[in-house]
Each structure stands twice: as structure tokens, then as C-alpha cells.
Amino acid sequence: MLVLRRLFALALVSVACAARLDARQATNTNAAINKIIDQVDITMHQAGPAILMLEADHKLSTSTLATQMTSIDNAFTRMRTGLAATPVSSGSNTTSPTNDEISITLSDAMQLVATSLSGIMSTGAVPGFPTMVATLDPILSGALAQYNTTLPGGLALVHIMMLDASQFLRAEGFTKTLTTLGF
Template identity: 50%
Template sequence: MLLLAFPSLGTAMLLLRWITVAVAAVLVSAANTNVAIKAAVDSVDSKMRHAGPTILTLMANQSLSDTTLGRVMTDIGTTWRIAGTTLRATAVSDGSTTTHPTNDDIGTIYGDALLLLSTSLSGIKATGKVPGFPAQVRTLDPIVANATRQLNVTLPNSLVLPSILMRDARQFFLAEGFNQTLASLGF
């Protein structure tokens, strides 16, 4: 169809090249915005460091239910949603391998947050005490996947390290139904 609108293949290719350059210009990095990116990533890591033990306590106290876990899942979802929004509002970073926080610092922290999320929720389905768990996961999964994709846009190639860290722990996301999150990590 594109060829019909232009007198020659060269004209069509020139237009495609122009569009490519225009799109790339939108994604050009502003500077090293890793400090702002790390703040968003720290928020989800911190949330998971509190939510994980809360979930384990609910399980240990035999008080795990749709209601008790639902409150925790809502809180987790809110934190990941805010992180995704914050990352979207942050300029694309040039990143750094030497200035702290480095790209690897951010990747390690994000990978830790994902590991904590996956292992904290591991086994909940098997307890049978939270029949609404699949629905809770269907709500949380796209939120986490969105934040994950946005991190990779704001800090290009930032998911390499978290993907490596998740190679073993991905089994927990798979068992619990976090399909969109796994896809956003390249699994």
C-alpha cells in the first residue's frame, strides 16, 4: 500500500527513514537520570521487603484469606503502579557503568524486588485458602509488567540483569500465573 502512494521505492524508503529518525529522536536520552530511576525502583523493593514478611506471617498465623491477602496485594499493586508512572515521567537515561547509581545497581535492586514478589506469593495457590488469588494475580500482573517494560524504556537494556536473576525464580511467577510479567522479562 505504501508503494502505491509514492512514485518510487526510493521515495517510500526516504519517508520510512524520516519516520525512523523522528521516532528515535523522541527516545533520545536526556542525561543520566539514574538517581530518579533508582528512587522508583527502591520504592518497589522496599514495599516487597515489607509485604513479603506480611504474607508469610498471614500464612504462618493461618489467617490467609481473600480479604487479608487482598489488602496486601492492593498495596503492592499501588506501589508498582506509582513506580511505573514515575518511570514514565522520568526522562530516558543515558545511564552509567561508573557513576552511582549505576545501571547494574538499579538492575540488581529491581531484580531483588521481582524475586521477593515471586517468592512471597509462591505456594499461596496451593494452600487453597485464597480462592480469589488467580483474580488478584490477574489484577497485579499487568501492573508489574507495565512497570517492568517502562523501566526498560526509561533505562534502556536495564532488564538484562533482572532477567538473569529471575531465571530460577521465574518458576514461581509461572506457577502463580504472572504471564505478562514473565513476557516483559523476555521469558
């Protein structure tokens, strides 16, 4: 019995020592995170309506969509690398920008991705769209995963705010992104 107690105590000590210390030693880096997320949101407020205009004007094709998809790819790649270079945030629910404010901005950008790309596959106007989705999906997933690492728990509100828009991601084949968002 005494041997089991010692073994159990040793196991507890080893787990405590091996646990990541980021969250316990973090400072509030929300301002830096917010700047990165704002840039993604700005890009999506340009690319999203541009894609919708291409659809409305019947000018949607692989070549016209590729420009906007490259812009989206680059924005979310910059998001991932920028967040990876940002220390883990202790976050804040009282000091602006709060965790929720940042998550709402990211949700807005993700909703623009989902709604602006919805229905493209069914139009048949962009034969290369599945390849574009296959390229963008892991980029989005990686950026979202890094966001949740840099702002622990940050995807919880994004998940809730994407409940309706997730159907568009599902219809277009964004399986990795949906998994990262918890769907």
C-alpha cells in the same frame, strides 16, 4: 538503477528522521529512577515477609492477603507512573547509581513478589487469589515495561536474576509479567 538508489536513499533518510531521539538525547536520570525503584523494594521488604507470616501462622485468607496485594499493586503503579514522568536515562556503568545497581534492586523486589506469592494457589486458602493475580499481573508488566523504557536495556539483568524465581511467577499465573521479563 538510479531510481532505486534514490528511493533507497529516501527510505534511509525517512527512517533516520522518524526514529525516536530519546536515547540519543538522554541524560543520566539514574538517581531519579533509583529513588522510585528503592520505594518498590522497601514496600516488597514489608509486604513479602507479611505474606509469608500469614502463611506460616495459618491466617492466610482472601481478606488478609488483600491488604498486602493492595500495597503491592499501589507500589508498582506508583513505579510505573513515576518512571513515566522521568526522562529517559542515558544510564551509566561507572557513576552510582549504575544501571546494574538499579536493576539488582528491582530484581530483589521482583524476587520477593515471586517467592512471597509462591504456593498460595496450591494452599486453597485464598479462593480469590486468581482474581488478585489477574489484577496484579498487568500492573507488574506495565511497571517493568516502563522501567525498560526509562532505563533502556534495564530489564536484561533483571531477566538473568529472575531465572530461578520465574518458576514461582509461572506457577501462580503471572503470564504478562513473564512475557515482559522475556520468559
